[in-house]
Amino acid sequence: MKEFIKAIFCAPTGPYEELNLPSRLTEDVFKALKEVGINRIFGYGYDDRRETKIATLKLCEKYNIGYCPTLSSFSPYITIESEKRKAFNNLSEEEMENYDEALINEVKSYLPYKAFKGVFFGDEAGYLSFNGIAHAKKVFSKNFPNLEFHFNFFSYSINEPIFWGGMELSRNPNLQYKKPFELTKENSITFKNRFNFYNLLVDHLLSQTHFEYISQDKYPFEPFWKEINNSVHVALFELNAFFAKKKRQYGFNFYNYLQAGQWSSCKNRRHLKKGEMFLQTNITIGYGHEGYSYFPGCYPIDFIFDKNIEYAKKGPAGLIDINGKKGEIYKWVKKQNEFISLIEEDIIKSDFLGVSSCGKYNNGFKIKDIKDLPDNECIFIGKLPDFVKYRSKNIKIQSSNEIMISSFKENKKHKYFITNLSSVFKNDLLIYFKKNKFRLIKGNKIKKAKNAFKIKLDPGEAIYLIEEI
Known part of the structure; x- marks a missing residue:
C-alpha cells in the first residue's frame, strides 16, 4: 500500500x-x-x-x-x-x-x-x-x-x-x-x-x-x-x-x-x-x-x-x-x-469523488473591505473552484460559517471529510444522514455518530466520517 x-x-x-x-x-x-x-x-x-x-x-x-x-x-x-x-x-x-x-x-x-x-x-x-x-x-x-x-x-x-x-x-x-x-x-x-x-x-x-x-x-x-x-x-x-x-x-x-x-x-x-x-x-x-x-x-x-x-x-x-x-x-x-x-x-x-460547500463564508472582513485593494481577485471570498465539484445526496449539513464537504467512497461505503473554511471563527454544524450509521473522527478521538448530531469545529478544523455497513 x-x-x-x-x-x-x-x-x-x-x-x-x-x-x-x-x-x-x-x-x-x-x-x-x-x-x-x-x-x-x-x-x-x-x-x-x-x-x-x-x-x-x-x-x-x-x-x-x-x-x-x-x-x-x-x-x-x-x-x-x-x-x-x-x-x-x-x-x-x-x-x-x-x-x-x-x-x-x-x-x-x-x-x-x-x-x-x-x-x-x-x-x-x-x-x-x-x-x-x-x-x-x-x-x-x-x-x-x-x-x-x-x-x-x-x-x-x-x-x-x-x-x-x-x-x-x-x-x-x-x-x-x-x-x-x-x-x-x-x-x-x-x-x-x-x-x-x-x-x-x-x-x-x-x-x-x-x-x-x-x-x-x-x-x-x-x-x-x-x-x-x-x-x-x-x-x-x-x-x-x-x-x-x-x-x-x-x-x-x-x-x-x-x-x-x-x-x-x-x-x-x-x-x-x-x-x-x-x-x-x-x-x-x-x-x-x-x-x-x-x-x-x-x-x-x-x-x-x-x-x-x-x-x-x-x-x-x-x-x-x-x-x-x-x-x-x-x-x-x-x-x-x-x-x-x-x-x-x-x-x-x-476514491475521491469531489467537493461541495454550504454556509456563508466569514473570515473577519467584508467584500466592501477588499473591493478597492490591488489584486483583490486573489483573496478567497468563499467560492470554490469549478474543478472536481460533487454533491452527495446522503448527507445534509447546516453550518454557521462556510464548510467544504469532500466526498469519498470505498466500494459501497461513503466517507466525508468536512472542513471549516474559516481560519478565524469556530463553526457550529448540524449534520443529518439519510441512512446508516457513521464513525466520527475528530482530533485524536473516534466515536459513533448518530443520524443527526451537532458538532463545533475550531478555525480550519476538519472531521472525518466513515459509513458503517
Whole structure:
C-alpha cells in the first residue's frame, strides 16, 4: 500500500563555523521531526555536502524517516541554454550518455543506506528544462524502479521568464534563452489566464513520461494586503482542485506544500495562526491528495543573508529554527498530524469523488473591505473552484460559517471529510444522514455518530466520517 507523505523541504544542516551556525544533525532535531509526524525529508538547499547527506541518512534510519536528497548529477538535465552551458536538448548523444552514467552511479552510491527512499530531483524548474527532467526520470525509473522520484512545480503565480526558465532565470534574469512559442492572447501571463498558461506548463512535463509524485508550492498566507490580516489566497483552493483534476488525467500522486510559518520581507508581518495551519492541511486532504510537505521544514541557511527576514529565524518560520529548536507552529502541526494519522490510510485507499460547500463564508472582513485593494481577485471570498465539484445526496449539513464537504467512497461505503473554511471563527454544524450509521473522527478521538448530531469545529478544523455497513 502506498504511503501518505508527510515531508519537510529544507533538510537539517551540518555545522557552519564560518557562519556561526550550530549543526542541526542532532538526535534532538530528528527526534522532534519523528514526533511531529514527519516520514520524509527532501534534501535541497544551501548545505549540499556529501557528508551532510550521509549523516542525515544515518539519523533518518534510526528514526525511521525516509530521505530523498538532491544530488549533484541532476543539474545538467535542468540547465537552460546560455553562453557558458548547453541546454539538455542540445547535448550530443555521447554527452547525454555520460550524464546518465553519472546520475546512475551517484544514486547507486546511496543504495547501501536503508533510509534512502529516492531523490528530490528538482524544485521550481521552467518549461525549457522539462525535456531534460523527463529524460532523467526515464533513466532513473529504468534503473531504480523501487525508488521515489520527486519533482515540485511552481504555482501559477509566475512571470514569463520564470515560466520558461524557472529558478535559474529568476536568479539570473540576464540569461539569454530561446522560446519555442510566444505566450500571447489567451496564454499570456495574466491572472485571468492563469489556468491556460499553467496547463501548458504542467502538461509539457507530465505528457512526456509517468511521474509517481508531483507537488506545487504556493503559500496562501503571505501578507500581501496590510488592510486584511486574515486573507487566504485563492490558490490554496484552486491549485489543490487543479491537481485533483490533473491526477485523473495522468495518474500521479500529489502532495501540496504547506506554509510552515511566516518569513515575509515586507513591513506588514504577521505570524501564522493555528487556524491557518489547520486550514491549509485540511484543504489539501479535502481534495483527495496523498500528502503534504512543510516549507521550510528546517529554517533555510540562505534566508539568513536577507536582513529583512531576520525576525523569522528563531521561531516564526519552520518546524525547526536556525538553532535546531522547535518553531512556533510545531505544537499545532503535532496536534494536526495526530488526527491525520488516524485517517491517512483510509483516505488513500478510498476514491475521491469531489467537493461541495454550504454556509456563508466569514473570515473577519467584508467584500466592501477588499473591493478597492490591488489584486483583490486573489483573496478567497468563499467560492470554490469549478474543478472536481460533487454533491452527495446522503448527507445534509447546516453550518454557521462556510464548510467544504469532500466526498469519498470505498466500494459501497461513503466517507466525508468536512472542513471549516474559516481560519478565524469556530463553526457550529448540524449534520443529518439519510441512512446508516457513521464513525466520527475528530482530533485524536473516534466515536459513533448518530443520524443527526451537532458538532463545533475550531478555525480550519476538519472531521472525518466513515459509513458503517
